Amino acid sequence: MKRPSAVKVHVPGVLARLKERIRGREQKLVRGGWQMPLLLLVYPRGAGAVASELEHAYAHALPASGSEVRGLYGDLWRALPALIVVQLRERNPCGCLGHHHPPGTESRLARRLASELGHPVAEIDLAYESIRAWQPEPLASLAAEEAAGRLEPLRLRAALLAVLLHEMEHLAFPERSESEILHRSRTFYRRAMSELVGKELGKDYGIA
Ligand SMILES: [Zn+2]
Numbered sequence: 001m002k003r004p005s006a007v008k009v010h011v012p013g014v015l016a017r018l019k020e021r022i023r024g025r026e027q028k029l030v031r032g033g034w035q036m037p038l039l040l041l042v043y044p045r046g047a048g049a050v051a052s053e054l055e056h057a058y059a060h061a062l063p064a065s066g067s068e069v070r071g072l073y074g075d076l077w078r079a080l081p082a083l084i085v086v087q088l089r090e091r092n093p094c095g096c097l098g099h100h101h102p103p104g105t106e107s108r109l110a111r112r113l114a115s116e117l118g119h120p121v122a123e124i125d126l127a128y129e130s131i132r133a134w135q136p137e138p139l140a141s142l143a144a145e146e147a148a149g150r151l152e153p154l155r156l157r158a159a160l161l162a163v164l165l166h167e168m169e170h171l172a173f174p175e176r177s178e179s180e181i182l183h184r185s186r187t188f189y190r191r192a193m194s195e196l197v198g199k200e201l202g203k204d205y206g207i208a
């Protein structure tokens with residue numbers, strides 16, 4: 001007997017939301033260095049590796065970086081609340097690498113935390129697959145095989161931090177212009193990559 005044909009309902013976005021719901025969301029609390037806000041990472045279950053990378057970048061790599069790198073954001077920490085919710089997602093429908101959520105537009109989770117803690121909670125989202133594919137600076141002097149393999153984790157680390165700090169700066173200093181904030185995050189990425197490559201691969205990182 002022929003079964004009645006199933007009615008196919010395809011609503012864009014529903015499948016993605018449903019998948020996320022089925023996979024569940026995980027959370028990880030990340031403590032930064034001195035005076036740095038706590039991060040509450042919220043991410044889909046399959047994104048544990050990228051959450052760990054961000055944890056390492058924020059809790060260890062950034063505090064251990066030199067003053068050329070860290071100093072770019074020296075005035076940031078005192079202008080931010082003590083807790084920032086960081087929503088990790090694969091991609092944003094708009095294609096952005098990340099957003100800061102201005103006061104009043106935070107998720108239910110961030111609003112609930114703020115009322116329970118009696119302290120403001122800020123929120124950012126980061127699109128980790130878009131950040132992974134992002135190449136803000138062309139490579140010049142590194143050999144191709146290194147660019148393919150050993151460089152990749154360093155690039156992801158620097159890029160996650162660059163986008164996180166970019167959005168944090170928007171939250172901390174809403175009056176600053178996009179071009180000023182973008183200029184600082186490009187400089188940060190370049191210096192952080194140069195330092196990471198020097199430390200981890202013992203090579204000069206040339207920018208074309
Ligand atoms: Zn966007």
Ligand SMILES: [Zn+2]
Pocket residue numbers: 166170178181182
């Ligand atoms: Zn921006």
